[in-house]
Amino acid sequence: MISVEEAKNSILNTTQNFGVEEIPFIKSVGRILKEDIVADRDFPPFNRVSMDGIAIDFNAFKNGQRAFKIEGIQPAGSKQITLQNSENCIEVMTGAVLPKNANSVIRYEDVEIENGIANIQIDKVNDFQNIHTKGKDRKQGDVLIHKNKLISAAEIGVLATVGKSIVKVAKQPKVMIISTGDELVGVDETPLEYQIRRSNVFTLVSLLERLNIPSETAHITDDKPVLKQKIAAYLQEYDVLLFSGAVSKGKFDFLPEVFEELQVQKLFHKITQRPGKPFFYGKTDTSNVFGFPGNPISTFVNCLVYFYSWYYKSVGLKVEEETAILTEDVAFKPNLTYFLQVKLSDKFGHLLASPIKGNGSGDLASLVNADAFIQLPKGETEFKKGENFPVIRYS
Amino acid sequence: MISVEEAKNSILNTTQNFGVEEIPFIKSVGRILKEDIVADRDFPPFNRVSMDGIAIDFNAFKNGQRAFKIEGIQPAGSKQITLQNSENCIEVMTGAVLPKNANSVIRYEDVEIENGIANIQIDKVNDFQNIHTKGKDRKQGDVLIHKNKLISAAEIGVLATVGKSIVKVAKQPKVMIISTGDELVGVDETPLEYQIRRSNVFTLVSLLERLNIPSETAHITDDKPVLKQKIAAYLQEYDVLLFSGAVSKGKFDFLPEVFEELQVQKLFHKITQRPGKPFFYGKTDTSNVFGFPGNPISTFVNCLVYFYSWYYKSVGLKVEEETAILTEDVAFKPNLTYFLQVKLSDKFGHLLASPIKGNGSGDLASLVNADAFIQLPKGETEFKKGENFPVIRYS
Structure with missing residues (x-):
């Protein structure tokens, strides 16, 4: 461990x-x-007019001129025209090139136009006002x-x-998501009393979709030769295999043996955490193998904590760690890192994490009431209201 | 306004x-x-075994029995079997139905198995331990x-x-995103000196994709009869029209007139905010018309603030408001609501907003360096470090 x-x-x-x-x-x-x-x-690629109005030679204004004859119009998307007479003006539109010889724009709101003459209604004008200069x-x-x-x-x-x-x-990794377990039936089927529907593979598909990773899914029965043959093929074809289930101590938990026989190098199996302890991780030369425990919350949290981190680093993305503040005291006795389900909320710019009570790692529906996990460190047993801890958001 | x-x-x-x-x-x-x-x-739909191990009748353990003959095996996904003899045990796997007449599960870690006999190695066992009871x-x-x-x-x-x-x-709305402006050319084209490439429509497509709304795009030249004819058709066909540009005071800003002629009911035109002031909003019986100003940041912030809110309420989604804490003093003189670009970061569970300097509403590239806006209220001019304000995230 x-x-x-x-x-x-x-x-x-x-x-x-x-x-x-x-x-x-x-x-x-x-x-x-x-x-x-x-x-x-x-x-901007040119001196760009940033207000609808008239363009003038600022010197004329400075010299006291207030009435400017309209000499022409410079629309956006037209070739630059020239202000021919420095005592005239040109009507200009937002996004247009500033006409040659003009160096100030006065917006329509500050101008009255009558009989082709624009009369400036304000006393203060600056050169290069309302002009977004080239390369600024x-x-x-x-x-x-x-x-x-x-x-x-x-x-x-x-x-x-x-x-x-x-x-x-x-490029995105090529991912195969594999469920095992003979108790599983399809979503469209009606399970017998001792069966349940497949759900973890679809959760994983959705968690990967959040990263824009398309994936394929397969189900393999708890039959060792079949598992071995199929996984051997998947290891050749995919960058990543994600498994849910069959990594624990059960008589039909064949995956660890199969991985060994297929020369998957085991990096570790079991982590001092809850939920998600019996997580297997290994690799071949071309493929990485994430063997998540079969309980829904275990698969969910391990995908977020481990697969996401692995993916981010693989593609070169730096992701900032985020923390949240506990809203109530939490006690947790086992000497394990505890991923606690929480509901996040904001209060005056503080990110608050309120614990959500679930019934353990099998209670998938409790995930719907939370929106994140916070990571409470191993080795401590009391976590106080007001303390802050790393947070892993999922919705 | x-x-x-x-x-x-x-x-x-x-x-x-x-x-x-x-x-x-x-x-x-x-x-x-x-x-x-x-x-x-x-x-769970049945009393579900939650650990690999053996299932026993707890009374036998209570009466001092420690060695249990293995009578059978109950895998996950198999019909419930029965513990025939209450002094025997059944091997059970995680996810299996608890065998009939059994009421406690002891995990393999706490058992030694030799010659078909399971010897329990621990002194404390509870009834219904390691069983996830039906309906819990x-x-x-x-x-x-x-x-x-x-x-x-x-x-x-x-x-x-x-x-x-x-x-x-x-159902998602049917959305058409329309750019206008004769200065615009396609992304694949090389603009002449006085032209620029279309970008706002693609930004809007991406902002809608974030909401899982597919959209179509069109470009119409600054020609009033053409605008009128095309928009008349779009109003019939789409739930939402998003425009970028042509809503201000320019000589070729035909949209407000065209909307009026097409009996689009104007709800407002111009908001006391920066950026994004000359925003037009109107509706017909079947369509909503968002006329965003053409500057990239204006279009961007108005889509986030107004279209997003409109969409969330339309589909019935409640979205919690979030706030962030300013990391430095900000002064803003105009009597306008100010949407300030910020970079968010976390410190001990506090969401910090650091202002990002841009060159105004035309500086699209500055959006890349920020990841949110904060909304600074109108009527104040000094915003102090440590104060918190509503935040609008976009990446």
Whole structure:
């Protein structure tokens, strides 16, 4: 038995590199960027009008002129025109290029226009006001998004702006999720009295979907030769195998033996934690094997704590640790790290964690009433209201 | 001009009901549940063995017996067998039905087995230990998930368990996202000096994807008859139209006029906020029209603040407000609600918001360096380090 920290280290020392692929930028939300995104030109790319109004030569205003004959119009998306006479003005639209020889924009709200003459109604005007000058935000060649960033809506806008219609992202692992256990029947079936429906594989599919990882699922009966043959094939084909069940001490818990016979290198089996103690982790040269215990909450918490961490490091994503504050005293006697189900809430910028009572690792429905786990360290038995602990969110 | 609060009220008073649809449960992550999910039987559905080991009649142990002949084996997924002789035992596996006449399970760790006899190595045994009794977690008919819950991985597990292979969820709105502005070219094109690439529509597509709303996009040139004809058709076909640009005072900002001519009821136009002031909102009998200002940050923040709120209420989802604590003093003079870009971080369970300097509403790239906005109220000009404000996360 090893500690949670040792288990995490072991897992983080055996990450994989799935490589890089190029995909359409609009499909890249939730993926990890694998190239620096550089400004293809200055932003803004020209002296950009930022208010609808008139553009003038500021010197004319400074010299006391207040009435400007409208010489022309500069819409957004049109070639730059020139203010021919410095005592005239040009009507300009937000997003337009500032006309040549103009250097100040006065918004329509501060102007009265009559008979083709714009009369300025304010006394204070600055040069280059309401002009977003070329290159003010970013210079051509500046890195706008650094490699290894998780792509969200903000990044999509930048990718579009610089013309990155195809973008390099981390390839996702190829994952097979396998349930075992002869007591399991399909979701569409009506279980006999001693059977239950498969659920952990679907929970795992959904937890991987949160990471934008597509996955496949299979069910194998508790028959050792069948298990061995199928798993041998999966180890060849997939980067990751996630199992739920058959890793404990039962007579039909064949997985540890099968893994050994298939030369899966065992990194550890069993962690001093609750729930999720009999977790098996191993690897081959090409595949990583996560053998989660079959209880629903055990599978759930181990996927979040171990598979998620392994995946983040594999694709190069740094994730900040978050903590939450206990709202009541909690006692936990066993010398184990305790992953406690909590409901999170906000109070004046403090993240509060209220314990949710469940009936142990089999009580899947209790997960629905919570939205996170907090990690209470091994070696202590009393956890006080007001103390803060690492939090693992899941909804 | 109306306040942010008035604008929000107006929007929340004009939500739509898109109806309900039935979809496969495994596709329902991120959707809003529209039925109560009820336990189809007790959970566990039988007295369930929760440790691998042997099952005995507790009375025999109480009477001093320590050696039990193994009479049979009860695997998970097999019909319940009967302990024929109360001085014998049955080997039982986690997940199995407790054999008839047995009422205590002793785990393998506490037993030595030799020649078909299990010798108990511990002195303390309780009746019903290591047995998860029928109905302990939930009773048949209990509501496991209430209507209007956002479905995540935990709910998927419960849906599978109760056999809900098809589930009722809120239908998503049919959304069209429209850009206008003759300065815009496609992402794949190389813009001329006075042009820029379309980006806001893609940002909006991604922001809607976060809500699992598929959307379509279109671009219309700044030509009033064309705008009118196309928008008339979209108003018929879509529940929601999202526009970016052409709602301000420019000579080619035709949208407000077009909306009026198409009998879109204007709820408001312009909010006392920065960025995102010239936001137009209106409706017809069948469609809601969000006219976001064309600056990237204006479109972004208005989608998060207004469209998101409108959508959540439309589908019946309650979202808790969250707040964060300013890490430095901020001064903001205009009498406007200020949506300040911030980077969030955690310190001992406190959510800290550090302001990110951008160059105003056109500086899309600055969104990448932040991950949220905080909402600083109108009417104040000094916001102090340590004060907390509502936060709107986006990544």
